[in-house]
Amino acid sequence: ETQAFWSALSAEVTQHGAGGVGKFEAYFRMFQRYVLPLTHSKQTLRDLFEPRSTEANQRFYETRFDTWRWRLLMRVFFSRFMMGRFGRDPAFFDHVEGSVADHVMARCAHAARNTPDQNPYLRWIITGTHGQALPLSWRAEHYETIRARLDRIVPHLGPIDALDVSGIAAFNLSDIFEYMAPSVQASVYAGLLAQAAPGARLAYWNMMAPRRVPPDLAGRVSTRSDLEDAGRRIDKAFFYRDFVVEEVR
Numbered sequence: 001e002t003q004a005f006w007s008a009l010s011a012e013v014t015q016h017g018a019g020g021v022g023k024f025e026a027y028f029r030m031f032q033r034y035v036l037p038l039t040h041s042k043q044t045l046r047d048l049f050e051p052r053s054t055e056a057n058q059r060f061y062e063t064r065f066d067t068w069r070w071r072l073l074m075r076v077f078f079s080r081f082m083m084g085r086f087g088r089d090p091a092f093f094d095h096v097e098g099s100v101a102d103h104v105m106a107r108c109a110h111a112a113r114n115t116p117d118q119n120p121y122l123r124w125i126i127t128g129t130h131g132q133a134l135p136l137s138w139r140a141e142h143y144e145t146i147r148a149r150l151d152r153i154v155p156h157l158g159p160i161d162a163l164d165v166s167g168i169a170a171f172n173l174s175d176i177f178e179y180m181a182p183s184v185q186a187s188v189y190a191g192l193l194a195q196a197a198p199g200a201r202l203a204y205w206n207m208m209a210p211r212r213v214p215p216d217l218a219g220r221v222s223t224r225s226d227l228e229d230a231g232r233r234i235d236k237a238f239f240y241r242d243f244v245v246e247e248v249r
Contacts, residue, residue, distance in 0.1 A: 001157075002155075006018075009021050016029075019124075020124075020128075023087065023088070024087050024088055027083070027087035027088075028124075028125050029128065031077060031125070032125075032126070032127070032128050035073050035077050036126065038069065038073060039067065039069050039070045039073055040065065040067075040070065044064055044065065045126055045127070047060070047064070048060070048065060048112065048116055048126065049116055049117045049123060049126075049127075049131070050117065051117045052117075054113065054114060054115070057112065057113050057114065057115070057116065058113045060112075061109060061112045061113050065112060066109065071105065074101055074104065074105050074108075075099075075101040075102075075105070076101075077101075078100060078101040078104040078105075079100065079101050080096075080099075080100045080101075083100060096178075096208040096209050097209070098208075100208065103207075103208050103241070104239070107238050107239045107240075107241065108122070108238070110238055111236075111238035114238075117133065118133055118236070119133060119236045119238065120133040120134055120135045120236060121135075121236055121237060121238065121239070122236075122238060135236075160173075160176065160188060160191075160192070161187065161188045161191050163191075163195065164195075165195055166195050167195075167196075167197045168192075168195050168196050168197060168200055169196075169197050169199075169200050169201075170200060170201050170203070171192060171196070171200065171201070171202040171203065171204075172203055172204075173202060173203065173204035174204060174205060175204060175205040175206060175207050175211075175240065176188075176204065177189075177204060177206075177211035178206055178207060178208065178209035178210075178211050179209075182214065185211060185214060186214035186216060186217065189213065189214055189217055190214075190217060193217065193220055193221075193248060196248045197248070198248060198249075199247060199248060200247070200248045201224070201227075201245055201246070201247050201248075202221070202244075202245070202246045202247075202248075203231075203243075203244070203245050204244050205237070205240040205242065205243055205244070206240060206241055206242040206243075206244065207239055207240050207241065208241070210242065211244075212244055212246075213246050219249075220248065220249055221246040221247060221248055221249060222246065222247045222249055223244075223245070223246055223247075224245040224246065224247050227245040228243050228244060228245050231243045231245065
């Protein structure tokens, strides 16, 4: 099934790369092609990724990048209406409070002020390529390690609440909880705890809707603030506002 899926997309993969064939990725290509030329010159966009100190990056963003035109077009293009129409399923915003565009602008400002030259995701969104700032899994030094461990991967197709595996030591949950109503999150979270080994860690992100362990289950996990703080400092996925690590007691 996986081979058939990617074979059907081979032309798009050739043109845009394996990481660039989704609906949201196509939305970012619209951003690159139609919006960015109206906000900044090509030189300014190139200059954004010049290596600088944090203080110099902040000055660059405030004096050359954060213009009225940039803010206006960001508010239009990344509005709830536009993103729901062309970028993501509108249901993704069911549990989001406040302005989607303001969130996107705030997170872009954070990335632009903090080593943008080293951020593979900001570079891809702005330029369409990663350049030399590759994600960890795409770096040459990790190739053999990943290849040697492919036999450890066992796919389980279906919703996460249908998973039936015991003794799980670690959960990388992306930001799945913010797309669920709190009652649904509580049910899914309880199911994950039932399959977790003692000391297991649940790691997940929040982008626009705040989510942490449901109150009724809080006594069963400990928040690892030390790991959260360390993770936030090095995390290049700037579009998330929070990183959560909870450990099963």
